[in-house]
Amino acid sequence: MAMQSTGTPVSDEDAGVVASATLPRTARLRRRAEFDRVFADGQRVLGPALVLHRLADGQPPRLGLAVSRKVDARAVGRNRIKRALREEFRHCRAHLATGAYVVVARGAAADLDSAGLRRALRGLLQRAGALPAPARAGTMPPASPSDAAPRRAPRRPDSPAR
Numbered sequence: 001m002a003m004q005s006t007g008t009p010v011s012d013e014d015a016g017v018v019a020s021a022t023l024p025r026t027a028r029l030r031r032r033a034e035f036d037r038v039f040a041d042g043q044r045v046l047g048p049a050l051v052l053h054r055l056a057d058g059q060p061p062r063l064g065l066a067v068s069r070k071v072d073a074r075a076v077g078r079n080r081i082k083r084a085l086r087e088e089f090r091h092c093r094a095h096l097a098t099g100a101y102v103v104v105a106r107g108a109a110a111d112l113d114s115a116g117l118r119r120a121l122r123g124l125l126q127r128a129g130a131l132p133a134p135a136r137a138g139t140m141p142p143a144s145p146s147d148a149a150p151r152r153a154p155r156r157p158d159s160p161a162r
Contacts (some may be wrong), residue, residue, distance in 0.1 A: 022090075023063065023086050023089065027060070029063065029102065034100065037100075038054070042055035043128065045128045047123065047124050047127075049105070049106055049109040049116075050085075050103055050105055050117075050124055051104040052102075054100070054128050057100055059099065059100070061130075063101050066104045067082055071105045072110040077110055080114070081117060084118055085118075087114075088117070089101070092121075096125065101130070
């Protein structure tokens, strides 16, 4: 529970703390054996800033992160990367295919802002087939191949043939 400046306790909701804004422990990979299994048996999708390892094991989506000191020597930089990736995973989790996901950051991840990191993760999830592609914008349905050919007006029966 948070405290107001007057010393009176305030509920977490009034203080702006949202309990559901975190990734639950059941949605995280924590043991080395879990990481090793995903690395050994999972599929890998490469990107310039991130590498996604995915193991479809039938369990709810779980995330593991690997951000080494080679990516950013400062802990604050590594934590920023992990925070942005966890946030995007939390938003996508309801739409993801089941399985374990391990995201390994590359050196280029340190140069991206949080929005860029989130876009990179979402793109890798879509390329891996774990996340459906976004719906196309617009009000018209996609054109079918038969619509591409020019149509001729139907001939009236009483008109002479050409």
